[in-house]
Structure formats: structure tokens, C-alpha cells
Amino acid sequence: MKLAETSEFSIDIHPMFETVRIFAGSIGLRCHPETAFSPQMSVWTTAAEKDPSPQDWLTDTLKDNGPVVERTAITLCGMAGEISKIKDRLKDYETEEERDWYRLRALLVSADGATWYHATAMASDIDLPLIETDFIRLLGSIQIKLTGDAANTARETAELEKAAMFDRMKKNMDELSAINRTQQKAFEQAAKAARAKAPVADIEMRFDKAVAAAGLTDKRDALRQIVMPTLSLTEVDVAVPGETGRSRIGGGPDLPANMDWPRDASGFYLNFLVQIDLADLPERPENLPGAGLLFFFSGTDCNDWLVHYTPPGTELMAQALSDDARNSTESAFRMVNWDSNRKQFTANGLSVDGLSVDTDKNGRMTFKRDGLAVRVFASEYEFSRSAQLLRIEHSLSTPFGLPGINNPQVYAESGIEDPSDFALAIQENFQVGDGPQHQMFGITGVRELSSLQALAADYAAKQGWADIAAPDAWFILIKLASGGEADFCFSDYGDYVFMIHRQDAAKGDFSRAFAFVESG
Template sequence: MPLYCDEELKRQPEFQDLEEALRTPEMVVRLRIYRHTDPAALARVAELKNLQSLSISLADVSQLLPRLDKMKNLQILHLQACNIPTFPESILSLSNLRSLSIGNSSLGALPEKISGLDKLEELSLSQNSLERIPQSIGRLTQLQRLGLSYNKLEELPESLGNLGALVWLFLDVNRLRQVPESIGELARLKSLSLNCNDLRTIPESICRLTSLERLSIERNPLESLPGCLSTMGIETISIEAEKRPLFMDWTYQPSDQPPRIALTDMKLFVEPASPFHAPLLAATESYGAGEFAPLILGLAREAVRIDSTVPDDYSRPGNSRLGGFPDLSDSELFPRDEEGRYWIFLAQLNLEDLASLNTYLPRAGLLSFFIESTESLKARVLFFEGDVRELKTIRHAGGEAMTDDTDDYTQSPYGVKFQRFVSLPHCPPEEMESGEAPDTYEKIRELSKGGDHYINGYTFTQHESPQEQAANELRGKPEEWVPLLQLGWDDKVGFCFWDAGTVTFTIHREDLRRGDFSRVHASLETS
């Protein structure tokens, strides 16, 4: 039987039952086995002489591995979670192998003879225990994809630069302290991923990678980076916002509007004169965490809690409101997409109602919050500074008239009440992550629990915070971004963003100082 190319191979039927495959062995070209419990029966796979693609997951392959050398036509071999601590010698005889994957299998080392598999185009050895890669890997000159993530690699061989056909290189979650200079020889490389290593820098030779489209270097203790990264035309560079200044100017540029308030007068965080300062200090001392008091007080935000109250009948123009329809000075201000569909209106805040509860928002006027959808998360915040009593409620038909009818909150508008509040991060700071400190922190955080909607509060997230996301997309440092409004689950209004998530509108503090709400960022955090 001739060897099939990729497209031809995909058109062949894939068997997923071993007994069925063994009944017609000459017909079997592709075989996928999942959770097979009989190693002796599995060893009979070697009888399938025409097999060209074999994928086995969560199975005992100990009796099959010694017989793999009999499968001369095998082009694709994928073994996942099969407990293979030693590289099988029999695989080295598979001279037609183009794709080899051994993942999550405790593999401890690669043999020098791996270079004999000179037709390999894809090699994936992620989620193993590899500590080194042999120099001989540089002889796999047809290799296009190399995956070595989730291992224990501390260094890479210089011969890596000989892989001239390489397009994708994945090295996440290792212990790499440096990247070889030879990486600059990979002229066809489009994607390089180095997240979660111990890199202080990457070599200047990366400037020669003119085909590079994506570079991921997050979660490394980086101290310097080649300046060429900002001029190479790389489409996506994934790195923490606070580290972008290592290779480019990432300063946020506000508008030319003059500031309305000094930074020191904004009081975004709890200060000694705040009514929350003494209770927080007393709580840290009563729980034996006095040494952490400056840390906790430095994190505490001067927030405003928002609670939905009673249905809003639109009788008071400019009323603070969740859901329903907005009050605007002109119907043309209601954001729409290119097809004329209305964006999702979420809330409007009468700033005069909030004036006595904060020092960072404008003293009067109306803020109206919209998103295009919970998929795109394009945001629009309108700031009306005139007499809110002159505004008119702008309605539409709802449902199909909207960009996303699954987030139609037009039927249940609710008024709100505001309460001055203190907000602490949901997770303890790094300094309080050991011993009894996390439990102590959770007790202190009782002072900031309750409610689902906030102004200037912390949002629970399992990944990047809303401020980090805003800084990554719109420049500046995460600490310069302010959580302007957070909206969570609300059964009265009907708010349920994905899996009871939280929509957060974030604004740069320089824009907030200027009363400029034209560049607000929106994000959605959900479990």
C-alpha cells in the first residue's frame, strides 16, 4: 500500500474499536484507541501492517512498544498519558514517521539517535520530565513544529538553529535561563512561545526572525529585551504591560483636556481620614496581623457599592438606573453597529447622587454605560454634563433590534441606592500566602464583602485583572487604571453575563482626572 499524504490520509476511515480493526486488518489505515485496559490485546495493533496513523490515549502500551518496529508504514504516532518513562528504541526504526507525539507520559530523556527520524515534520513532547535536548535534534531539518512545553528544561542546544524549516516552537513552563543565539537562524519561524520560564532576557539574534508573527514571553523575570521587538512588525507580543517599557514606550497619552482634579485629591485608596481606615487597622491588629496593616491599607480602595432597589418607571429623567433604556440628549447618541442594531445598555449613574460618596468622579452630570456584546466587549461610556432633567428616554424594540438579544435587559429597569464601601482584593497579597496568613486575610476581608455592583472595586478574576487587560491593550501601567464600574449578577434586572460573570469598565486615571470617558476599556471575568 502506498503512503498517503496528509489530505489523503484524512479521507481514510478512522477505526476506534480494536476488535473491529483486527477483524479486517488489511483495511485499517487509521486507528484511535482510548482507555484500553488489556495490554496484551493492545499489542496486537502491531499486526496492522497497513496502519499509517496511530493515536493511543490513557492505555498501557508496555507490550505494544517493543513491537512498533514492525509497523514500517506508520507516519503518525501519538501516545498521550501512556506512562512511557524511557524513549522506546522501536520508534527509531519507523523511518516513515512524519509526526510523533509523546505527551503526559513521564518521558525522562531523548536519545541521540532521534536524529535518525529525519522525515519528522512535527515533534511534540510536552508534559513530560525532559531535562535536556540532545544536540542531534538539529539534524531533523524537515521539522516544522516542535513542542517541548511543561518539562524541566534549563537550556537548549545551539543546534536548534539548524532547524531551518521550523515554523512553530513551544517552550512554555520550563526552567530555561537563556535562549541560544542560534535561534536567530530560524528564518521561517512564525510563532515562538516562552511563557513561564526563568528568562532575564532573550538574545539580540531574535531581530533576524523576519517571519515572526507571534511572540509569547509572559511570566518571566525579564530585566531587558532587544529594542528591535518594537520595530520588527510582530503582530502579537504577549507580555505583561509593566514589562513592555523594556523594549518600547508604553506610556499612556491622555487627551489635551486640562485636568479637573489633582491626583492627590482623587483619593482612590483609603487614607487616614477615611471612615474605613480605623476599622481596617483594628481588624488587622485583632487578628494578630498588625505587621501586614500597611500592606492591607495600601490595597484598600475607596469604593461605592450599588444595589438595585425598585423598578424604575422612567418618571425621573437622569435617574440612576440598571437595565432598561437610557436617558440621552439625542437619539443619535445611542450606540449602534453598522447594521443599525442597538448596543446593550447596562447602566446610567447620576453623578450628583454620588458626589458625597467619592472624590474622583465629576460632581454632576450623567454617565451611561454600553457594550456592543459580551463577545466583542467594545465599550462606550457617554458623559452628559448638562441638566439631566432635560434628557429623554430613548427606546427601541429590544430583541432582534439589538446587537445581541441574549443580553436584552430592556424589560426590567431598576433604580439603585449607593453606599460608600471599602474594597479589598479577593485573594491575599503575595506576602500573606503562607501559613495562617491567608485565613487571617479572609477574616479581615469580611469588611469588604457584600453586593454585586461597585464603583472603584476589585473584580474577582482567575487570570489577568481588568486593569492589566486595559494596560495591555491601551497602554500605561496596570496600577494607573481605575475600575470605573463593575456589574455582576442581578436577578431583578436579569444581569447574567456568561456564567454569572462580572463586566468591568476601566478608565485610565489621567482620563478620569480630565472627565474624558472616550477611551474606557471593558472586560468580562467569569468562572
């Protein structure tokens, strides 16, 4: 026999129960080893219920516990009460084993009526005879230490101790969970970085594998003429703060020392997206400057944009994106209205989050807080979560293609009615790592390149750029995908595509770029 004690009562425990837990004023017992079908018991006390009688309270409690197969009045340790037996079914979901499962429930009332003693025992039908006997013996061994007000005080103290104990346990578990989450996240990030940095096979080997996967080996030569040379841009690691001039996505730009962060006509700062060191590019299919930095910015609703080229050798200065940039931008957009006649935002007279606004003679706004200028951006959405370095690799791309009206002509001419399997195989075999696949050059989406070129040419014509209004010479300069560690989200998780005319690109003039978001 073992003696387990609380401040209110003590009980003798049969040796078959090898596991005993005492939580302040309650005692739990369980057989070892602990399995889904291990017999278990628990004993605890409460203050007497005020309204129902013990019999009525027990009747109400038993209603939601399964069928009652037996209910008997008992007197133990000078206390009157009842004991009930409930039959149920228990399943071990790991082994799929099921057994009949019984629950014994006892309620005893102290002689002064102030304290109720509760006890439960659970066992499968195999262990039930032994557990029933031991349950009665255990109840008969209760030794009352305190009664009346002393018992109530001890019970309240015990409940506080139990609550404090569980709070400590929860805190320890939360801390352990946080450590585990941190370790797991670090492991996942390391594994993801390793996958992103892993060597890739020769481009022709990957192409042949994609053709075979699509079951189109007999059309290999025709398909090789359809795919377009591309460069993949993959996030590989967090950019080092203050290290300027690297190809990366997110964060703030490394602008020339004599250049301010670009603003739009309303005065909002353009959202920085990505910068590319052209010297990082391997052999490229289009004629671009051999070195220098390309910066890409976005305006409100991705309907405004800027591409800026900085020649090599330019002194650069890292521009930080403040921690409160998004919040300030969200607040500022509650202070403005769109003027459709002037085609820009204007101040509405409100002051939000301590911001004030000054407007110059051209209608350009400057936002301030405590008299100091605050960078407020053109969009509250195009903010990066993390600045990420980019790995650049040779790749291939192809229009996705769908059966019927979305089957590009180049596939139809090759006798391929449904090119989707091939397009998916190309995507899979030219994937680098497991993050979003940004790209330069090539083709993207379900449309043929000619339809994208037509969009760009139409835009050029509307801008009055007659010298670049012919569609054939437009090409995809860069496509930025949503998601990843940078975590941009372009209009319902789409791709942000920038195009440029070959004539301008060859001269290093990127001021007449065209951009659009492709979703779905």
C-alpha cells in the first residue's frame, strides 16, 4: 500500500497503480505501462452544490456519459452517496483495436454536508472486475483531514495551487514549443536554402527529361524550337544589410548617392521591388548593357511603375525600408482622395496616426510626423517581408497552353492538341529550389509571346512612342512571382511582368518600359 495525501484528505493506493499524480487537491492513478486501455482512477473534492440534491446533480451529470447500466446507493467512511456504472466503447486509433469500456462514477457527501467527494474509475471489460473491487477499497480508505470552513479554505488554496501549477506547466510547454518552432523553422530554412543552392543539371539534360515525362520524345526537336531561353531568379538567402550592389528582391534599393527614392505625381514613394546586377547575368538572349544595376519600382495598384538603370562604377547608398512604412502608408491613404480630373491623389483634410500633409504648387504631397518627413508609399501591399539575394541560372520557358482556344499556334503546328503536360514538365524540371520562380526573358503564362507584345505595343502607341509601337521587338525583361521569403503579393497572388523594347534596351534606356500583372 502507498499513501497519497492532499491538504483535505488522504487515500491508500493499491500496488497495481504504479503511476500517481497529485495536483493540489486531486489525485490521479493509472496503471503502468500507460496505454489507451490502461485502467485509471481519480479522486477530488468540491464544495457542495447549492440548488440540486446530490442525487439530482449526479443524474444530470450522467445524462451525457453513455448508458448507465447500474446505479447503487453506498455508505463509505461515514459518508452517504451513490456509485454508478456506465458502458461505452473505446478505440485505440493507432492500432485500430476496440474494446468495451466502463466508467465508474461515485459521489460521497461529507457528514457536515459542506464537501462532496468525487471519484471515477475507467477500465476495459477485461480489467473491470479487479478495478471495481479496488475502486470500492480505495473509496473506503479516504481519511478526512478537514471539515467545514477549514475544508473550504484548504480547497480554495488547493485550487489556486493547481491553477498556478498548470500555468507553470503551460508556460514551460509554450516555451518548449517556441524553441521547437524556432529550431524547426531554422531547419526548414537551412534545407530550403540548400535546395536553392544545389547544382542543376545541364539545360539539355533537363529539357530531355521534361520531354520524356510528357511522353513527347518523338516531338523533341519541334518542342526544342518552341521553348525560349530564359534566366531563372531564385531566392537563396537573406541579404546582408549594408552590402550594396547585389542582385536581390525586397528591402530597400541601393540607389546612386545623388538620386532620391523615386516618387509619383501625388508625392507617394514608389514601392521598391527588385534590383539586378547585370554583370551577374550569364549569356543572355537579349542585348542589354553588360554591367550596371537595374531597379524596378511599382506604383499604386501596380498601374504605375519605373525601371531605372545605373551604370557600373556609380557610388551607391543603401536605402532602408523603415519598420513602420506599411502602417504609415495605410494611415496616409485614409487622408487622401483620388481626383479623377487631375489623375492624382489629393489631401482630404484628415489627420491620421499623427501624420500631417503639405502640398506643393504641383499638387505633390509630403507627409510629416512631428515636423519630420515620413516616407509614405504608393501601395500598402507591395512591401517585402525579407530582402533576399538571388541566384541566376540558365533556364527554358514555354507558354503554358491549354486545349482548345488557349492552345498556342506553335503547339498546334507541331500536332500537339494539349500541351499542358509538356508545359508542366518544363516548369518542374527547370525549377530551382522550392520557392517562387522569378525570371528574366522567355515567356510566361498561358498566352503566346505575340499577345504580350501586342499589349506592350498598344501601350507605347497610347503614350505617343511611335518609334517603338511595333510589337515584334518587345520582350519580357523580368517576371516577379508572388510569395517566397520576400512575400510580395501582386494582385491576387499573380506575376508582375515588365517588358522593354529591344531598341531601348540596347541603349540602356529603360524609361519606356511596360508592365502588367498576370493573375490566375
